[in-house]
Amino acid sequence: MDNRSDKTCDLQPATCSDSNQPDTADDSSDPIKKLDIPSLSDKMFSRFSEFVQKELGIKMPEAKKIMLQARLQKRLRKTGITTFEDYYNYVFSPRGREAELASMIDAVTTNKTDFFREPQHFDYLFYTVLPELASRKLRVVPCSQAEIAVSQAQAVSSLSSNTASELRVIPLKVWSAGCASGEEAYTLAMVMSEFAEHYPGFDFSILATDISTSALKKGALGIYNHERIEPIPMPMRKKYLLRSKDQSKELVRIIPELRAAVRFQRLNLMDKLFPIRNTMDIIFFRNVLIYFDRPTQESVLNRICQHLDPDGYMFLGHSETLSGLDVPLIPIITAVYKKSL
Numbered sequence: 001m002d003n004r005s006d007k008t009c010d011l012q013p014a015t016c017s018d019s020n021q022p023d024t025a026d027d028s029s030d031p032i033k034k035l036d037i038p039s040l041s042d043k044m045f046s047r048f049s050e051f052v053q054k055e056l057g058i059k060m061p062e063a064k065k066i067m068l069q070a071r072l073q074k075r076l077r078k079t080g081i082t083t084f085e086d087y088y089n090y091v092f093s094p095r096g097r098e099a100e101l102a103s104m105i106d107a108v109t110t111n112k113t114d115f116f117r118e119p120q121h122f123d124y125l126f127y128t129v130l131p132e133l134a135s136r137k138l139r140v141v142p143c144s145q146a147e148i149a150v151s152q153a154q155a156v157s158s159l160s161s162n163t164a165s166e167l168r169v170i171p172l173k174v175w176s177a178g179c180a181s182g183e184e185a186y187t188l189a190m191v192m193s194e195f196a197e198h199y200p201g202f203d204f205s206i207l208a209t210d211i212s213t214s215a216l217k218k219g220a221l222g223i224y225n226h227e228r229i230e231p232i233p234m235p236m237r238k239k240y241l242l243r244s245k246d247q248s249k250e251l252v253r254i255i256p257e258l259r260a261a262v263r264f265q266r267l268n269l270m271d272k273l274f275p276i277r278n279t280m281d282i283i284f285f286r287n288v289l290i291y292f293d294r295p296t297q298e299s300v301l302n303r304i305c306q307h308l309d310p311d312g313y314m315f316l317g318h319s320e321t322l323s324g325l326d327v328p329l330i331p332i333i334t335a336v337y338k339k340s341l
Helices: 042-056 062-079 084-091 094-099 101-108 120-137 152-157 183-196 213-221 234-240 256-261 294-305
Strands: 138-140 167-169 172-177 204-210 223-225 241-244 251-254 262-266 280-284 308-315 329-333 336-339
Touching: 042 062, 042 084, 042 101, 062 084, 062 101, 084 094, 094 101, 101 213, 120 172, 120 183, 120 280, 120 308, 172 183, 183 204, 183 234, 183 256, 183 262, 204 213, 204 256, 213 262, 234 241, 256 262, 294 308
Parallel strands: 172 204, 172 280, 204 262, 280 308
Antiparallel strands: 138 167, 223 251, 241 251, 308 336, 329 336
């Protein structure tokens, strides 16, 4: 993936919604902002942390009590509730489950992500994984549209001698699990779009899932502050990002073609069954396992692997290890695995 070549195409203007911008209005007179909320007691910490670990799989030791208190206080102020016990009772009431539970989950989950995070993965994807998978899925179809059964070797050898109209590649299916606000999913879309320019007929689709509804909404909008796009190589910025007409906002938006290639969907990794029909050729499941204990890591990985094609690729975070876990994955390089046959 050569990011050094200079491209001169200009950014197209786009009107970006500013719905993700902070509210700068003066709220000093808002009585809700002035609520005096007591500290989170050990009893209530235990009740909240039990829910977080059981339902979300996230480790919540005593050391995280202050963090949990700070995040929940924001929800108490937002709802006008003055004690953690009253808030807990409200969240798990029939009305609260419908109106507030998703917001509480958003508050306690971490949505740390970046464009081109751990960039070595995307180089390996571009130079090694995509050529292998694309060749494996290549089919040659004459202009008459009559289908001809050809072996993989024949398909690969015919790549240079067939026109683009004669080549068809079964679309690659990619899953960004724990996608947060979409930076990883759109990075994947950029890399695959770059690859498609060199491989006639290549196509792909990306599923991006997360438990946070607010993060998913932001991802679907595809609007980011300019500071967030710093890791994106300049040629790709020019090709795949649109600037806001209002330059003072310093916002950019992912181009429509890339947004159309990514489907955002809410999914709780602790669910026993995932609402995913297809198996995936590639799964990026990076920097999520670190929030789970070891038994949860093993059970979640095994459920995810049920949706990975045999010989498909799994990408994990560089700080994550499968040591001691009984999962059907074979290490290839650092933090990259293949599903065992």
